[in-house]
Amino acid sequence: DVKVTQSSRYLVKRTGEKVFLECVQDMDHENMFWYRQDPGLGLRLIYFSYDVKMKEKGDIPEGYSVSREKKERFSLILESASTNQTSMYLCASSFGRATEAFFGQGTRLTVV
Amino acid sequence: GENVEQHPSTLSVQEGDSAVIKCTYSDSASNYFPWYKQELGKRPQLIIDIRSNVGEKKDQRIAVTLNKTAKHFSLHITETQPEDSAVYFCAASTTGYSTLTFGKGTMLLVSP
Numbered sequence: 282d283v284k285v286t287q288s289s290r291y292l293v294k295r296t297g298e299k300v301f302l303e304c305v306q307d308m309d310h311e312n313m314f315w316y317r318q319d320p321g322l323g324l325r326l327i328y329f330s331y332d333v334k335m336k337e338k339g340d341i342p343e344g345y346s347v348s349r350e351k352k353e354r355f356s357l358i359l360e361s362a363s364t365n366q367t368s369m370y371l372c373a374s375s376f377g378r379a380t381e382a383f384f385g386q387g388t389r390l391t392v393v
Numbered sequence: 394g395e396n397v398e399q400h401p402s403t404l405s406v407q408e409g410d411s412a413v414i415k416c417t418y419s420d421s422a423s424n425y426f427p428w429y430k431q432e433l434g435k436r437p438q439l440i441i442d443i444r445s446n447v448g449e450k451k452d453q454r455i456a457v458t459l460n461k462t463a464k465h466f467s468l469h470i471t472e473t474q475p476e477d478s479a480v481y482f483c484a485a486s487t488t489g490y491s492t493l494t495f496g497k498g499t500m501l502l503v504s505p
Contacts, residue, residue: 312491321402323482323497324437331491339492340394371436379425379444379486382493384436 284308287372287385294392300359302388304372310383311376313355314339315347318369318387327370330355362392395420397485399496406473407504414499416483417465423485426459426466427493431480440481441468473503 288303306313314329326339328347336347344366348356355374359366372385396419406412418426427442443450443457443466450457456469470477480500484493 314492316495321497323399324495326492326494329492375491378491381427381439381442384438386436 285372285374285383285385287370287388289388290386292388292390294359294362294390296362296364296392298359298362298392300362300390300392302357302359302370302372302390304355304357304374304385305353306355306374306383307353308374308376308383309352310374311352312374312382313349314373314375314382315345315355315357316371316373317341318371324371327357359390362390364392366390367392395423395485395487395494397483397494397496399483399499401499402497403500403502405502405504408473408475410473410503412470412473412477412501412503414468414481414483414501415465416467416485416496417463418485418494419464420485420487421461421464422487425486426457427484427486428457428468429482429484429495431482431498433479437482470501473501475503475505477501478503 285306315327316324330349346358370388373382375382399416424445429437430440431437459466480498483496486493
């Protein structure tokens with residue numbers, strides 16, 4: 282089975298903090314994604330990466346950055362957390378183009 | 394970019410009834426259409442997908458239909474059961490891209 286693992290299930294951070302969300306996949310997938318899930322808004326793409334050190338902006342990249350130094354690991358960084366970044370964050374990975382994405386269990390981030 | 398609209402946002406049915414969820418997409422180049430099921434507190438998981446060279450695909454009680462001309466696709470669940478209760482997301486992707494664009498989701502509630 283493909284495993285996509287996110288480092289934390291729940292996080293509480295203070296406004297202005299720098300926040301790191303980590304994601305690891307074990308299937309040698311070339312593509313990795315960070316989505317944000319909010320009620321009534323579905324899954325919105327923040328950033329994705331199709332190779333090591335490569336990154337592309339998604340639909341809502343403002344306030345976020347990413348890092349992919351190794352193929353299996355994709356990090357989402359909130360440079361200065363704000364309350365409007367309180368959300369569920371989902372990492373995913375896939376192999377090739379137009380193929381199934383496998384999701385992590387999600388990180389529920391609360392910024393206070 | 395691609396835009397995916399999903400309806401209805403909520404759907405309540407009695408156990409044993411059928412349920413239909415509809416999605417439309419905007420990019421005529423899209424050719425991969427997966428459906429994900431997300432149970433409460435869990436990660437989204439693929440339940441069925443279809444590619445543009447196929448008009449219909451079935452897997453036991455679940456079927457997906459695709460109308461390329463009208464740019465819409467639908468999920469059909471027959472003989473619904475309480476364990477079908479979940480949020481369902483449709484998505485679309487093009488061969489040239491690794492990313493999936495998701496609809497906003499449909500909360501399906503199956504009452505015993």
